[in-house]
Amino acid sequence: MEDLEMDDVDNRVNLRPNILVDEESSSDRGKSNLLKISEQAAPHGAIFLHLFTLRFRARDQAWQWVKDSFGEQDGEIRFQDHAPRPDSFQSCCPGLDPALSITLGCKTPEQNAVTVWEIFEHVPGAEDPRSGYSTRMIGIPRGFSHWFALVRHSTAWIAPRQGKEKITLDADAIVCSFLRTDGLHLVLLAVTAVDVLTVLNTNEHGELLMVGRNDSLKDGQAVVVAALGTSFEDANAAAMARAEGVIRRSQPSLPTISNKTAGGNVNDDAKKLQGWYDGLTYCTWNALGQELNEGKIHNALEVLSEHGVTITNVLIDDNWQSLDHAGASQFERGWTDFEASEEGFPNKLSGLTAAIRHRHPNIQHIGVWHGVFGYWGGVAPDGNLAKKYRTKRVHKERDFCDRDSFTVIDGEDASQMFEDFYEFLQESGVDSAKADTRYLLDCLSASNDRRDMIRRYNNAWLEASAKHLSMRVVSSMAMIPQLLFSPEVFFKRATSQHQQKLIMRTSDDFFPEIEPSHLWHIFCNAHNAVLTQNLNIIPDWDMFQTTHDYSGFHAAARSISGGPVCITDYPGKHNLPLIKQLVANKPAGSSVILRPSVVGRSVQVYTAHKEERFCKVAAFQDVSFGERELAAGTAIVGVFNMGTQTHVEFLPLAEFLNFEAEGIEYALRSFVTGNIVAPLSGASGRSLVKLELGHRGYDILTLYPLLLLDGRRKIAVLGLLGQMSGAAAVIGIDVKASEAAVSTKIKALGSFGLFVMGQEDGEKLLTGTATLCGQRIPDAYQHVEDLKNGLLLQLDLEGAWKELALPDQQIVVEAAI
Incomplete structure (x- = not known):
């Protein structure tokens, strides 16, 4: 670099x-x-x-x-045209079907300059069991050179598509964006509200189509929001904000899901929830496979402990449940009872969880997997659950399994079923869950089944999750429009102070044996994040293995995703140094992952995966600067080579920070090399960084604000140097100019770094002392490195903490420079 x-x-x-x-x-x-x-x-x-x-x-x-x-x-x-923006959507997209109605929603303030429209399509009501449909032409956007879309590449998942000039979609799209030759961006967002599903598609001429599916017995409206702005980010954000208004109008009485457990305290529950998703998770799926039993689970956890891998959570994935049709494919098997299978878990679920907690005190949370209808094949028609709850045989549209019908709990009993099931889990020592196969709700073919079950199942699951598991749940295979646009997910500003963010898987699985899947996995999650960053969710980029050809690649991506970190290592195959780059230790002995406060997302949406260039994923860490009113934070940028050959690019840092607007200088550090480049600012013109990456190559570039220490010296607080997202460990910074000192609050222990510029030759870096929670850090844990552009002070906080025998408390580091 x-x-x-x-x-x-x-x-x-x-x-x-x-x-x-x-x-x-x-x-x-x-x-x-x-x-x-x-x-x-x-x-x-x-x-x-x-x-x-x-x-x-x-x-x-x-x-x-x-x-x-x-x-x-x-x-x-x-070059961007500075001519006045059109008020007419038809001038942006000729060929609009006159049957579509359009309203000019608003114009955002001049500095962002985004014009927003709402486009409405009448969709006739359903005639059970057939839904009502309507397709209308939007037309061909005027004068575009590149396009980007997020399409439903399977029923369960969305994925990016890119192209130039003519747009051709291979699947229904939720988002389409067009980069025009005048430099403006036109974003179209298909909004699904209540019972009307809305998507975008194209015909053979490259004309955009607006498609609506209505499951209600009443006529309805499909809605597309369009936004025209000077940047994709501005137009995308404006479209999402307008869509929120559409959803609120369609649902005057919005559900509010509280995460408060019965008799619990809201703030305590919120802290417990954060402790769950900020902890390192071990999942059994790829590690132990589907032939699951309690012996394999105990062995895997013992081996983790022997290798020094400290996990906070364990997720018991598919095939722990009581099922029928032993030996058949997973799609043919049905759920029979709440209790774990007798063959694999003779001590029952409660016996397994009790043994895990006794043997591994570090494991604070135990979760289990289940499907939205219980299992892939629904419920067993002759099982105990079918005898306890009303059931229904439903038909489904074709997905990746061939079965066209199966038995499920009737929508009217969904609430009681989830209430009973999650109460059983809670009583069995399980306090978290992964709800999978949720896409099956959108696979129901009959309009009356869709109308009866989609919202009922979603609300029933959320209520039980809040009551019994304090919302420690993962929503998986759930990227269907009805759930993405549900109020609990879509409203980033929670509808209640009690509502917490929901963890949602944001791409297809990690496939360790499929070579081409790994680059695509990162690319897909990064681009899906341009939509999910605006939702009330924490993105889950899925589990990965730490001893794999792409392990570092996946680890770096998870570290900047803003979501949880979950490993699925084969027993005994663990890359401990890599794991230590993902987690840091807290004073009490537990580990914590360092999640940036603003999730990572692609900053170049029009660059296609097949171009084999760098995928640049930008995250951000909000930092409190004490009494200083400083509109700055730390940008964390992951760069991933999508090609199979060595590749070089010049990175324009203005893509990640607006130097000119902020008027702040920055120091940039490479995690891979440790090199520091400073100062960087728009005013000096030094805003390009050359980066060379080989096959499977990656780096994490962190941009730290340079803070004025006194008249000639500046300082950057680097956070924990040994962790990929070590900047996310920093909570607050207070520069005391009168004392030439800096005080920092951080989340965890590790090698803490300070970079100082302007120090005169031969001048001692520390004129005073470095302290940890008020106690002087022994010299053995301090190291100063002379760089060509400044001095780097490294403090071994973990070693100092042990030697000073400090009690568990908020970590505060202070250094007088």
Whole structure:
């Protein structure tokens, strides 16, 4: 990783022939080759998209074109038009069906400059068992060069699609965005409300279609929100905000799900919930497979303990339940009883959980897996559950299993079933759950079944989760529009002070044996996050294994996802150094993962996976700066090579932070190399970083605000240096300029770093002392490294804590510089 000075550039831009070349007469071959572009090349009324290519040579060899040598396609120079925005959606998208009605929703403040419309389509009511349908043409968006969509690539999951010029969707889409040649972004969001499912699709001519499915007996409306803005992020956020209004209008009486358990305290429950998803989880799925029994579980946990892997949670995945049709495929088997299977768990579920807690005091939470209808094949028609609750034979539309009908608990008994089941789990020592196969609700084919079960099952599950498990639940295979747009998930601002965020899986599974799946897994989660970042959820990027060709790749992605970290290692195959990069120890001995406060999401949505470039995932850590009113925090940027060859890119840091607006200088640190580049700011022009990554290569770049310590020195608080997302350990920073000191509150122990600029040669870094919770840190736990651009102070907080024998308390580090 290296920073590049714009003053070192000796390049010329020639837009007329659309070729950007090094000046042949340049004699300085050691200079960094960057491109200087002036907006003067695009006066008002000119063409705003210019293609260019490059040629290069090494020493005295012949000039070569990059396309011929490396297969690189033409680059683009794009200028935004400053002309007034259109008020008419038809001017943005010619060919709109006149049967569609449009309202101009609003214009956001001028600094964001987003125009929002609502598009309505009449959808006839259902005639049971057939839903009502309607398809209308939106048209072809005017003058776009790139498009991005999030499509339902299976019934259970959404995934990104990208292309240029003509848009062709291979599946129904929830989000479509178009980068226009004038630099503006048009985002369309299909909003599902109550019983009307809305999606977007295309025909063979590349024309956008608006499709509605109505399960209600009454006529309804499909709704699409469109937003036109200067950036994708602004337009996307405006569309989501407007969609919230649509949902509120459609449901005047909104359900409120409290996470408060019976007789419990709301604040205590919230802390327990955070302690659950901030703890390292071990899952049995890939590790132990479907032939599950209590002996395998006990062995796996013993081996983890022997290898020094401290987990907080264990999730007992599929195949612990009592099922019929032993030996048949999972899709043919039905749920018979709440209790665990007698064959695999002779001591019952309560016996297993009691033994786990006795043998492993570090395990605070035990969870189990179940399907939305109990199991993949529903409930067994002749099982105990079928005798206790009313059942119904339902037909479903085709998904990845061929079974077209199965037995389920009737919608009218769903609430009582979940109440009884989760009460049984609670009494058996289980305090968390993974609710899977929730997509099956949208696979129901009959409109009356869909109308009766989708909302009832969702509300029943949420109520039981809140009452018995304090919302320690994972919603999996649940990326269906009816759940994504449900009030509990869609409203990021909770409808009640008691409502907590829901953990939701945001992509298909981790498949350890499928080589191409690993790059796609990261790419898919990062792009799905542009939608899910606006929801009331914590994203779950799924489990992974720490001894795998892509283990570091997956670990880095989980560390910046903003979600939980779950491993599924085969017993005895554990990468302890990698695990230590994901978790940090707390004073009481438990471990904690360091989640950024703002979840990671892709910052280049129009770059396709097949282009094999870098996938850049930006997260953010909010930091309190004491009495200083500083609008800053720490950006954490994961960079992942999506190609199979070594690749080099210049990263424009303005994509991750708005330097000019904030007026703050930053220090940038690479986690992989430990190199620090500083200062970086828009004002100095040093806003590009060169990064080279090989196959399976990744890095995490963290941008820390440089805080003024006194008249000449600046300081950056780096957090925990040994953890991938170590900046997320920092809670608050207080710079005491009068004392030339900095005080930091952090979440966990580890190697704590401070970077100081402006120190004079030979000047001692610590003029006073470094303290930990008021106690002086012994010299053996302090280390100063002289870098070319500053000094790095490293404090071993974990070693100092043990030597000082400090009690469990809030960790506060103070250093006088």
